[in-house]
Amino acid sequence: MESTSTAALDRFDRPAGLKLATTTVILAAAGVALACGLLVAFWVAPTDASTLGFSQKIFYFHAPIAETALLAYGVAFVAAVLYLRREDAKYDRLGVAAVRLGLVFSVLVLVTGSIWGKAAWGVWWAWDARLTTFLIACLLYAGYFVLRGTVEDDSRRATYAALFAIVAFVDVPITFFATRLLPAGLHPVVLGPQGSGMAARDLVAFLISMAGMTLLFVGLLRIELGIEALREELRDLKYRLGS
Amino acid sequence: MAFRQFRALLRKDIVSELRTREMIASMFLFVVLAMIIFHYAFTVHAGNAGSGGSGDLSLFAGGMLWVVFVFGALLGLNRSFVHEKDEGCLDGLLLCPVDRVIIFLAKMTANLIFLGLIQVLAVPVFVVIFASGRIATHLPAFLALIVLADLGIAALGTLLATISMNTRARDLLLPILFLPLVIPLLIAAASGTSTVFSGTAGGGSLLARLAFLLVYDGVFLVLAYGTYDFAIGE
Amino acid sequence: MPLAEAVKYVAAAYAAVLVGLVAYLVSAGMRIARLQRDVRLFDEELKRRGDGR
Known part of the structure; x- marks a missing residue:
């Protein structure tokens, strides 16, 4: 059972023959999906009837990016658990690649969220539960890279990074619920269109964007894995030159 | 067997701390100094000038209390493994036929005891200075809040201190590594303490915070x- | 909020995503180029030493 459930994960580390072509196809598909999502979002989906108005259009990239960032952290979590179980360096590479992309996407969430906040609430930053959670996640996973930089030994670095990726991933929902403990604050309770339920055409645009964003993540993850493999190769060459 | 090992390890930590008392002493001094710094950092507001610089900080008391303890705990956590590592004690420990988890539990309990000791001294002072002694209404809940928050700080802190050493x-x-992870705990503990100090809000929200800390x-x-x-x- | 102003914010948000992604891709490309160059250099050095022995 375990072998089938992780088979998809195991396949990522194949030698770099077909890889570049497949990656290009995936990234192209992502581009097409994202463009279609935008088309539906701007020309088909109705303009939001609530106070959000046209600024609600930011949602169609903002939310998929946010969910992709969480997906990236989830992948890093699974890779971390697998690394601790099997001590195979490829899971460490998958972990770094996923966390790096998670950070990139999280920063984009903060930037688009901040712009949307200015448009919808009139302030660049509100201590909204979701935005705050992403801010703290950014700081956490930045710490992940600091941690990696301070350990010399390869297997020990991988072990500690995996440990921290597990702890950090568990902390993300806890942070979200903690910010919910506090009163909602001053800004209006408009947290996004989910609360009022999405119209069918909105949902289609959102789902297409979501699929595009996920494809983009997969494509970029393959690039990052290629970079990590190169780095490994370089380390190996250095080692052989030194001996 | 396991409990005897745990007791022996815990005794080792306490005895070696009592020999120098450097950790407890420096943590306590830090906590007191931080209180003084908070007082002057936050009463400079013009609105407080009329009251002779002794403005009412009870609104912020809950937050200040836990900022002081989180940073004070950090001071202790940083020290807790330094001797073990530098004097080679850790290598000896790892050679012993002791379950690693017992090492963790002993270390965590030691950190918990030191933090608790500081609080026994510092919390009354803090309440007198910043909260004008208004805690009588929720005293049991306040104590539970402190114990639960300390447990979280000690558990998380010991794990991360082990990694970072x-x-x-x-x-x-x-x-x-520690501060971003401790933010949820700080939110719950600080807001819970604020309700205790203000003595107004119902017990319901306090219970929610206690439950959150328990889960954490x-x-x-x-x-x-x-x-x-x-x-x-x- | 008037439509003309909302358009600005929406455009800014999508531009920010685009700029972010492009910046990321450029940095990834630079990392790849540097690593590939280093790998090639080390590889040549290794071969040269192998011949010398």
């Missing part, structure tokens, strides 16, 4: 239990 950066790394402690204790073998190294 094995790295090159050591005491530089611990705050960077449980999650990180389980995580530490499951991963400590990897953290302490071979």
